[in-house]
Amino acid sequence: MKRAFSHYSTKTEEQRCRYVGTLVKDNEDRSMSISSTEPEKASEQHLFDSVGSVMTIGDTTIPFTKLHMWPLVVLLENVLSHEECDQLIKLSGDRMKRSKISSERVVNQMRTSSGMFFEESENDVIASIERRLSRIMNIPVEHAEGLQILNYKPGQEYKAHHDYFLPTSKAASNNRISTMVVYLNDVEEGGETYFPELTITVPPKKGSAVYFEYFYNDEELNKKTLHGGAPVVKGEKWVATQWMRRKRVR
Numbered sequence: 001m002k003r004a005f006s007h008y009s010t011k012t013e014e015q016r017c018r019y020v021g022t023l024v025k026d027n028e029d030r031s032m033s034i035s036s037t038e039p040e041k042a043s044e045q046h047l048f049d050s051v052g053s054v055m056t057i058g059d060t061t062i063p064f065t066k067l068h069m070w071p072l073v074v075l076l077e078n079v080l081s082h083e084e085c086d087q088l089i090k091l092s093g094d095r096m097k098r099s100k101i102s103s104e105r106v107v108n109q110m111r112t113s114s115g116m117f118f119e120e121s122e123n124d125v126i127a128s129i130e131r132r133l134s135r136i137m138n139i140p141v142e143h144a145e146g147l148q149i150l151n152y153k154p155g156q157e158y159k160a161h162h163d164y165f166l167p168t169s170k171a172a173s174n175n176r177i178s179t180m181v182v183y184l185n186d187v188e189e190g191g192e193t194y195f196p197e198l199t200i201t202v203p204p205k206k207g208s209a210v211y212f213e214y215f216y217n218d219e220e221l222n223k224k225t226l227h228g229g230a231p232v233v234k235g236e237k238w239v240a241t242q243w244m245r246r247k248r249v250r
């Protein structure tokens with residue numbers, strides 16, 4: 001049985017029930033979406049609840065492919081329009097700084113990109129994108145960290161890592177549970193997102209995204225979400241990362 005989210009105090013009962021209902025529905029639907037080569041895991045449940053191969057959010061039609069079931073890794077197309085991608089890059093403007101790692105926010109060779117975080121719902125563009133990502137990820141937007149923008153120049157990378165915090169970190173008391181990395185441009189060469197434990201490699205494509213989750217009871221499944229951003233060889237790479245937390249952050 002899935003561990004419950006622990007904080008819904010500002011949600012109406014209708015919203016809360018809709019969300020619980022989604023989780024129950026996911027349980028029912030799961031057998032339909034599992035490939036025959038991957039056995040169902042009776043004690044586990046996915047957060048992402050879309051079945052089939054396409055979802056519609058408002059006016060946006062989003063085709064998706066489940067690349068791996070346990071842990072779930074999904075490739076999504078047309079998550080952001082080309083205009084939205086360009087706007088995010090423009091809005092990040094002169095706020096880009098050398099990226100840091102971990103909750104202590106230190107510079108490290110693990111991660112050589114530049115980055116910035118938008119404030120929560122900082123403007124209408126950000127608020128609209130946050131709402132769409134929250135719908136796709138099936139987690140209330142109140143659990144969403146501020147959207148992060150990353151820029152990699154040739155040779156820059158993010159070595160393989162987990163997105164969740166170790167139990168020894170203070171941040172683990174409200175840990176991350178899922179990630180969506182949205183590609184904001186096409187990269188001439190390199191810059192793939194890779195999952196070494198799952199032998200999955202996703203090449204960046206403007207407007208597409210890779211989603212994965214790590215809220216499983218079985219820690220071994222969570223550990224398999226080890227992933228990284230391969231060095232950019234030619235051109236540059238821009239991504240927006242949305243992380244969801246177990247409890248609300250806003």
Ligand SMILES: O=C(O)CCC(=O)C(=O)O
Binds near residue numbers: 158181229
């Ligand atoms: O740049 C990528 O492809 C991956 C980014 C990433 O791993 C992250 O933001 O956690």
